[in-house]
Amino acid sequence: MQNTRLNDLFDAIAQRLGQWLSNPWRRWSVLIISFLLGIFLGTAISTTAGQQARLDIVIAAILVLITEFTSQIYYRRRFAVGSLWLESLNILKIGFVYSLFIEAFKLGS
Secondary structure (H helix, E strand, C coil): CCCCHHHHHHHHHHHHHHHHCCCHHHHHHHHHHHHHHHHHHHHHHHHHHHHHCCCHHHHHHHHHHHHHHHHHHHHCCCCCCCCHHHHHHHHHHHHHHHHHHHHHHHHHC
16 A cells, blocks of 8 residues: 555554553543443334334344354454454443343333
């Protein structure tokens, strides 16, 4: 790849963002926001799919495939162990699954 000004700009932005996120408190805040976003997505998707009452089984199968694909990406050892993006993706998945359990308890009671 050529070393252009745009490439240099993206490298500088990525480096500064990496330095900014190296602070443990900022890292935790990104992970907490990712967890809460996963809870929101799980509630929004299950509510929307349940309200329309169409293709519930297909949507559930797609959601299971997405969570399994996310687990496969995260637990594969080829990637960097301390990568913030992979950790936030895994935490998003955990919040999503947690939200689906909460929705199941709501329906069961």
